[in-house]
Amino acid sequence: MPLQVSGEVLSIKRVGAYQSLTVIAPGIPELTRPGHFLAVQVGGPESSMLLRRAFAIYAVKDRGVYGGTVEFVFAVHGKGTAWLSARRPQDKLDVVGPLGKPFRLPKAAVNVALVGGGYGSAPLLPLATALRERGCRVDVVLGAGSADRLFGRLEAKRIGSSIVVTTDDGSTGQRGRVSDVLPAVLEKNATDVVYACGPMAMLKAVAEQCAERGIPCQVAVEESMACGIGVCMTCVLPVVGSDGLTRMVRSCVEGPVFLGDRVRWDEVGTVPADAVGAPGGPR
Amino acid sequence: MPLQVSGEVLSIKRVGAYQSLTVIAPGIPELTRPGHFLAVQVGGPESSMLLRRAFAIYAVKDRGVYGGTVEFVFAVHGKGTAWLSARRPQDKLDVVGPLGKPFRLPKAAVNVALVGGGYGSAPLLPLATALRERGCRVDVVLGAGSADRLFGRLEAKRIGSSIVVTTDDGSTGQRGRVSDVLPAVLEKNATDVVYACGPMAMLKAVAEQCAERGIPCQVAVEESMACGIGVCMTCVLPVVGSDGLTRMVRSCVEGPVFLGDRVRWDEVGTVPADAVGAPGGPR
Amino acid sequence: MSVDVTTVLAGTSFPNPVFTASGCAAAGQELHQFFDVAGLGGVVTKSIMLNARSGRATPRMAETPSGMLNSIGLQGPGIEHFLDHDLPWLAERGARAVVSIAGGSVEDYALLASQLRGRPGVAMVEVNISCPNVEDRGQVFACDAKASSGVVNAVRKNTDAGIPVFAKLSPDVTDIVGIARSCVDAGADGLSMINTLLGMVIDTTTMRPALAGITGGLSGPAIRPVAVRCVWQVHQALPEVPILGMGGIRTGLDALEFLLAGASAVSIGTVVFGDPTAPVRILDELTRALEERGIERLRDVVGLAHRPPRTVVPEEPDPVGDDLPAAVVLDEPARAEVPS
Amino acid sequence: MSVDVTTVLAGTSFPNPVFTASGCAAAGQELHQFFDVAGLGGVVTKSIMLNARSGRATPRMAETPSGMLNSIGLQGPGIEHFLDHDLPWLAERGARAVVSIAGGSVEDYALLASQLRGRPGVAMVEVNISCPNVEDRGQVFACDAKASSGVVNAVRKNTDAGIPVFAKLSPDVTDIVGIARSCVDAGADGLSMINTLLGMVIDTTTMRPALAGITGGLSGPAIRPVAVRCVWQVHQALPEVPILGMGGIRTGLDALEFLLAGASAVSIGTVVFGDPTAPVRILDELTRALEERGIERLRDVVGLAHRPPRTVVPEEPDPVGDDLPAAVVLDEPARAEVPS
Numbered sequence A, B: 001m002p003l004q005v006s007g008e009v010l011s012i013k014r015v016g017a018y019q020s021l022t023v024i025a026p027g028i029p030e031l032t033r034p035g036h037f038l039a040v041q042v043g044g045p046e047s048s049m050l051l052r053r054a055f056a057i058y059a060v061k062d063r064g065v066y067g068g069t070v071e072f073v074f075a076v077h078g079k080g081t082a083w084l085s086a087r088r089p090q091d092k093l094d095v096v097g098p099l100g101k102p103f104r105l106p107k108a109a110v111n112v113a114l115v116g117g118g119y120g121s122a123p124l125l126p127l128a129t130a131l132r133e134r135g136c137r138v139d140v141v142l143g144a145g146s147a148d149r150l151f152g153r154l155e156a157k158r159i160g161s162s163i164v165v166t167t168d169d170g171s172t173g174q175r176g177r178v179s180d181v182l183p184a185v186l187e188k189n190a191t192d193v194v195y196a197c198g199p200m201a202m203l204k205a206v207a208e209q210c211a212e213r214g215i216p217c218q219v220a221v222e223e224s225m226a227c228g229i230g231v232c233m234t235c236v237l238p239v240v241g242s243d244g245l246t247r248m249v250r251s252c253v254e255g256p257v258f259l260g261d262r263v264r265w266d267e268v269g270t271v272p273a274d275a276v277g278a279p280g281g282p283r
Numbered sequence C, D: 001m002s003v004d005v006t007t008v009l010a011g012t013s014f015p016n017p018v019f020t021a022s023g024c025a026a027a028g029q030e031l032h033q034f035f036d037v038a039g040l041g042g043v044v045t046k047s048i049m050l051n052a053r054s055g056r057a058t059p060r061m062a063e064t065p066s067g068m069l070n071s072i073g074l075q076g077p078g079i080e081h082f083l084d085h086d087l088p089w090l091a092e093r094g095a096r097a098v099v100s101i102a103g104g105s106v107e108d109y110a111l112l113a114s115q116l117r118g119r120p121g122v123a124m125v126e127v128n129i130s131c132p133n134v135e136d137r138g139q140v141f142a143c144d145a146k147a148s149s150g151v152v153n154a155v156r157k158n159t160d161a162g163i164p165v166f167a168k169l170s171p172d173v174t175d176i177v178g179i180a181r182s183c184v185d186a187g188a189d190g191l192s193m194i195n196t197l198l199g200m201v202i203d204t205t206t207m208r209p210a211l212a213g214i215t216g217g218l219s220g221p222a223i224r225p226v227a228v229r230c231v232w233q234v235h236q237a238l239p240e241v242p243i244l245g246m247g248g249i250r251t252g253l254d255a256l257e258f259l260l261a262g263a264s265a266v267s268i269g270t271v272v273f274g275d276p277t278a279p280v281r282i283l284d285e286l287t288r289a290l291e292e293r294g295i296e297r298l299r300d301v302v303g304l305a306h307r308p309p310r311t312v313v314p315e316e317p318d319p320v321g322d323d324l325p326a327a328v329v330l331d332e333p334a335r336a337e338v339p340s
Ligand SMILES: Cc1cc2nc3c(=O)[nH]c(=O)nc-3n(C[C@H](O)[C@H](O)[C@H](O)COP(=O)(O)OP(=O)(O)OC[C@H]3O[C@@H](n4cnc5c(N)ncnc54)[C@H](O)[C@@H]3O)c2cc1C
Pocket: A037, A051, A052, A053, A054, A055, A056, A057, A072, A073, A074, A075, A076, A077, A078, A079, A080, A081, A082, A119, A122, A221, A222, A223, A224, A225, A226, A256, C062, C063
């Protein structure tokens, strides 16, 4: 049950190549679980930008001096995030959240690996805390293009049982990709479950590595979204259901968290010929 | 020769019901004469508002600590002026100016009356100074709906030889309109020339009162403008030329200052049948 | 003063004139998380087809200045699922369902309409004729008067007598009044307008079309002036035909613009994506706007902008004569020239 | 690397592809206060008619979301004044004048064209056919293939052989490709597109149309997706016909979008009102964008978005093979589905 809240910026700060923005949005923190996301209006009342921008929720505070707050981490990508990066405390910010299906937690105290790419680590950090609270072992793998695009390394170190870092340019950690180091992590820690968030190519690689090893994994995908609440059908990707049929499902309401082995990775961006309702496909 | 200047807000302050905004816009002050106007971009880079807003230039400073500055006074009317009223020092503000034809000054030291309605007094105040410098007697009549919509009363008192104030609601000065008091002012001071700026209905009344008395008058009109620089033809009104023919002339480049007896007041908003190029009219 | 905001579309009453727009509210469930959809005039469903349909590949959308492009390809579960799940859900909550139907042939439409017969909760049928006709080289029905009237006729014939059938028109035509007339002649009880404009965006990084479907439908405030013009032209030509107006409505004043142009009710589409509670806000703003203008009944403003300024008189003789809103009795010279 | 930004329209070379748009730059003098108009690809003049014309009553404009409506009514001093004053002014400064002409009958257009014969400074003639045909109940020429081709044919016949004649198309038609084809068959050397969309705004205070002319032309970034789609469709159907593209261009990347869709040059219209120096800024941004994409000649991007991603190869065999911009050789799965 998401809320639309006419909130107010509490703070905004640089974190490496990213910005971290905290918005006062009473009611949302109580409902938020790790993996939920927020949809933020951008550009002000006379803006030419109509659509909200989606951001994974990083941290929430149920009640502070100001009422509940929600924090998210973002990269300046285009016009909307450029506008967001110019927000200052006390500016108005209309937010809708929490949205989507969050990560599902294991019932038992199992060994978990978290794999984050770039700002994709943001939703994994509160997840790590929740998992530790359940007694899980939590090994963290963080990757990014360069050192300034790693988010939450210190926090991960503090929460996690172990941490491995990769960067494409080798500016910190091991040079390479998370998928270069993940197999060793999974083996070493006898990982039972994997959670991942990051670019689609990374999620695909992680999902495949997990599938090979029979390790269940949950991934949080990032598809272009017009509404974020399930009414527009722009955010779909091909996902196999429990009945074995592939459907074009909305990543905003049925995701953004999916089981890694259910996503038809090679066909993301297409409509597989055997999808329900595809021309000539099953109905 | 107008300039387009990517300026910066130096200050913004409330003045009664209006806001007064000073923008750092090097190059413009040197070119400005009383009656010129400024066209201001509103809404920021991703705004849905494409068109500039026009404002009479109130005060200019050739060079200050910050380079030249230009000040204008505005009422919040719609979306664009609402945005302007939320500007703060150091915000960027793109301005084009000086635009239009300014007031023409008398060569001799004659008796002048200035008639301002609402924020229409803004361009008259620098004009008053210029006229006093030429040795003119300057009598000022200011009118507005209510006391908070009078602009520059104290300044006018200081510069002018006399001042009469009217308000529609009688909250200050005489209850009524400027045209109720103007005839007496003209008579008492043996006025030679009148300058007026304010709502169209006021300009019409002033122009007619002057015409009756054979007193030349110049009025600064306010027509809806898309470009402000003469390329779009949206800002026209019917004006009689020196050849006696009526043409639809652009108030942004051939005005905003016109001789009061040249404007076809009753036909503003229409194309008079005898206008050049009117269906069936002269060519 | 309280304003009577009820409206009537071809004999069917609605408590207020604010509806959702097809394809911008699914079948109501998602928006119901934000407000009670039974409080709307009606819920216009995503266009339903006979069978399940996967829609187009992604990317399916691109944001544009004050608008967006979409190329969904009518993804949906098909009419059976709709009748089993979505329609009952709406009916249970007391929402008035305006069921939008879409097909690839006249027969598809006829079958869809007949399946809706006698179903509780159906307040109205909206016929989305902006679909390619598979029997005519994929020509869009809405772009041809004859094709449009064929579809409308089939739907009207197969729909319960008491249920209004509205044809939804495309603005991408040379003569929208001609298409409107054909639809009405073919039995349409009213017209919904407008559907999206055909548009396109090219991604300057990949240097390829931004949408997988290459072209898409342009919607949002960007197209509002085109929509108001279409409503105006059709109301001018067919003043007795009720219109459900839409295209870029963002505020109550935007909705009022459509009513003044001749619409009896409005649909809120794209704006909902950025502002899920927009429909209730808009109803609120519209009600206040009418109040401020001294208007007692919403019906009285429908098409009001067409009437020459001086001839507007209260419908009942008004002995006092001054509760007529000042704005209605115009007499500025600037307006005297308006051609009629 | 320096980019070759010259472009050729129907055999006539222009130093760069950035032009003004008719009616948005008068005849160049006013913009010359801000930058040298001879530095533009061309100056497209306000449409000239035979005689002086007063235009419509005011209000003539309304701002709309990311756009504006105008209803000027082709106010102007007539061709004689233009030939005596405006054209010589442009010629003296070395600016390339694209003279837009407008009339109420085929004969008007023919006369206008013949008056332009042999005049120095005329680089091209643009035929504004979005005018009411006084001989056919005021039907707009551009909305009918036959009427359009009649005008174009008359203009082509009366224009100097070396001067390209471009027909300017209206988007307010069901089949813009059909109209384009007729114009080309009638002798048009190229096409300008698009003119404004018919739109309308109602003033919710007066509750009357905001424009004295009731309807007006919608322009600005709001209509850009429609314009890009029109250019795309026509270039797809008539790849050999040069296009002068326009409609809401605000940045160099917007201009690039039109080139990729198939335009060989672009006109900057409404955006100039808010940003008088926009044309030079846009040329600058476009040049930089081409540079960043490793493109050496502007001509190479014209229509590039139509070509399937994998088949793009440098025109000359490239032994090294890696100065091809990465963006051109696409190979993401997301794009593989694009229908051709
Ligand atoms: C579930 C989800 C969670 C996300 N979490 C984060 C996060 O925590 N931090 C972060 O920096 N970014 C996140 N993103 C991506 C973020 O939404 C985009 O970077 C942002 O929308 C870009 O907006 P813009 O105006 O800067 O770009 P523009 O290119 O101007 O945007 C134009 C349109 O495309 C959409 N769009 C563009 N890029 C993306 C994208 N990558 N994903 C989805 N929509 C896109 C925009 O929402 C907008 O509607 C997330 C996206 C999703 C779907």
